Amino acid sequence: MHVDSAAILQMDASYRKHLINSFLGFKPGLLIGTKNEQDQTNLAIFSQVIHLGANPPLLGIIFRPDSAERHTLQNIRKNKYFSINHVHEKMIEAAHQTSARYDSAISEFDAVSLTIQYIDNFEAPFVEESKIKCQCSFVEEKRIEVNQTILLIASIDAIFIPDEFIKADGFVDSAAAKSIAVAGLDAYYACETLNRFSYAKPNKPISSIL
Amino acid sequence: MHVDSAAILQMDASYRKHLINSFLGFKPGLLIGTKNEQDQTNLAIFSQVIHLGANPPLLGIIFRPDSAERHTLQNIRKNKYFSINHVHEKMIEAAHQTSARYDSAISEFDAVSLTIQYIDNFEAPFVEESKIKCQCSFVEEKRIEVNQTILLIASIDAIFIPDEFIKADGFVDSAAAKSIAVAGLDAYYACETLNRFSYAKPNKPISSIL
Numbered sequence: 001m002h003v004d005s006a007a008i009l010q011m012d013a014s015y016r017k018h019l020i021n022s023f024l025g026f027k028p029g030l031l032i033g034t035k036n037e038q039d040q041t042n043l044a045i046f047s048q049v050i051h052l053g054a055n056p057p058l059l060g061i062i063f064r065p066d067s068a069e070r071h072t073l074q075n076i077r078k079n080k081y082f083s084i085n086h087v088h089e090k091m092i093e094a095a096h097q098t099s100a101r102y103d104s105a106i107s108e109f110d111a112v113s114l115t116i117q118y119i120d121n122f123e124a125p126f127v128e129e130s131k132i133k134c135q136c137s138f139v140e141e142k143r144i145e146v147n148q149t150i151l152l153i154a155s156i157d158a159i160f161i162p163d164e165f166i167k168a169d170g171f172v173d174s175a176a177a178k179s180i181a182v183a184g185l186d187a188y189y190a191c192e193t194l195n196r197f198s199y200a201k202p203n204k205p206i207s208s209i210l
Numbered sequence: 211m212h213v214d215s216a217a218i219l220q221m222d223a224s225y226r227k228h229l230i231n232s233f234l235g236f237k238p239g240l241l242i243g244t245k246n247e248q249d250q251t252n253l254a255i256f257s258q259v260i261h262l263g264a265n266p267p268l269l270g271i272i273f274r275p276d277s278a279e280r281h282t283l284q285n286i287r288k289n290k291y292f293s294i295n296h297v298h299e300k301m302i303e304a305a306h307q308t309s310a311r312y313d314s315a316i317s318e319f320d321a322v323s324l325t326i327q328y329i330d331n332f333e334a335p336f337v338e339e340s341k342i343k344c345q346c347s348f349v350e351e352k353r354i355e356v357n358q359t360i361l362l363i364a365s366i367d368a369i370f371i372p373d374e375f376i377k378a379d380g381f382v383d384s385a386a387a388k389s390i391a392v393a394g395l396d397a398y399y400a401c402e403t404l405n406r407f408s409y410a411k412p413n414k415p416i417s418s419i420l
Binding site: 025049053139163169184187 | 235394397
């Protein structure tokens with residue numbers, strides 16, 4: 001395939017959606033847990049989550065305002081707190097099923113048979129089956145006018161990770177936790193470590209730090 | 211590990227940087243090729259690239275204004291066009307080495323021994339060794355005031371992918387192309403397909419579409 005923007009715009013809409021969503025490669029696969037004003041829980045898979053900063057710890061989530069994810073966005077706007085939970089290899093069917101457009105009266109936790117977990121006094125509903133998880137809270141929204149998508153900016157309030165997956169330098173080994181990667185709208189991958197490299201400097205070869 | 215925001219803020223800075231950059235899991239590993247006003251080429255690895263829309267095709271890149279990536283951001287601001295190139299398993303050392311803070315007079319293409327490629331009349335310098343690549347152009351910037359990071363929004367002007375990696379529905383199989391995933395600041399992963407699932411609907415089991 002060798003296409004320019006005119007050819008991309010003339011593609012069949014479904015074909016273009018799969019192509020453009022998938023061709024940038026691998027993304028995280030993360031379950032976002034929220035509650036609405038009636039304390040009804042909601043769970044939805046997202047791959048559009050991005051690191052925004054370590055100090056203070058911040059992340060961003062891209063939302064399409066008219067898409068199936070609107071329950072999650074509405075709940076975060078109203079309730080402020082939410083959880084982010086890793087998906088491991090045995091959870092991919094359940095995680096994918098959360099993308100169905102369930103009625104707001106139905107909790108995806110029940111619909112896909114994942115277990116609601118509350119941790120200490122943290123407000124967000126977590127996924128008990130997930131090994132790596134965090135609580136976040138709403139900071140602000142940025143509207144991307146060109147296509148009306150929304151970048152939601154959130155602070156990371158708490159992190160829960162089994163110690164066995166954390167290296168001495170703070171690095172979290174998602175492959176050891178059997179967390180999956182996502183591509184496009186519907187593809188799930190196992191990841192295997194190739195290498196970790198030292199901080200790169202000009203005129204100095206990098207070395208493995210595995 | 212079971213930490214709240216106060217404990218996160220008290221961590222050693224390097225430990226926190228590794229932890230917060232890595233705990234959300236897998237990201238794409240992509241080489242961005244640019245030119246400056248003197249036609250000097252630049253190449254840098256990024257994992258903070260995100261899909262923003264398929265129609266029109268748009269993506270976003272997160273930049274830290276004071277980081278080593280500033281050549282890339284400056285070049286995109288001045289020259290508008292840039293390339294995004296997948297990293298495959300045999301390129302990870304070279305890709306990581308592009309993160310060294312080279313002087314602006316040095317092209318990372320030369321420094322890490324990757325080959326500059328120009329395609330037809332497209333303005334951006336591409337990586338010949340990459341199999342999946344695209345040309346993009348600057349649309350706008352959004353400043354995230356809370357920590358001064360920048361979301362750069364770009365349109366996807368052209369896409370180049372060997373047909374063997376594109377499925378009939380438009381899905382691009384990055385695992386077949388041996389493209390890698392990244393975690394944190396320095397970890398590289400091979401990905402293996404677990405499954406692709408049908409569009410999820412309430413009360414209907416998903417099925418494999420591999």
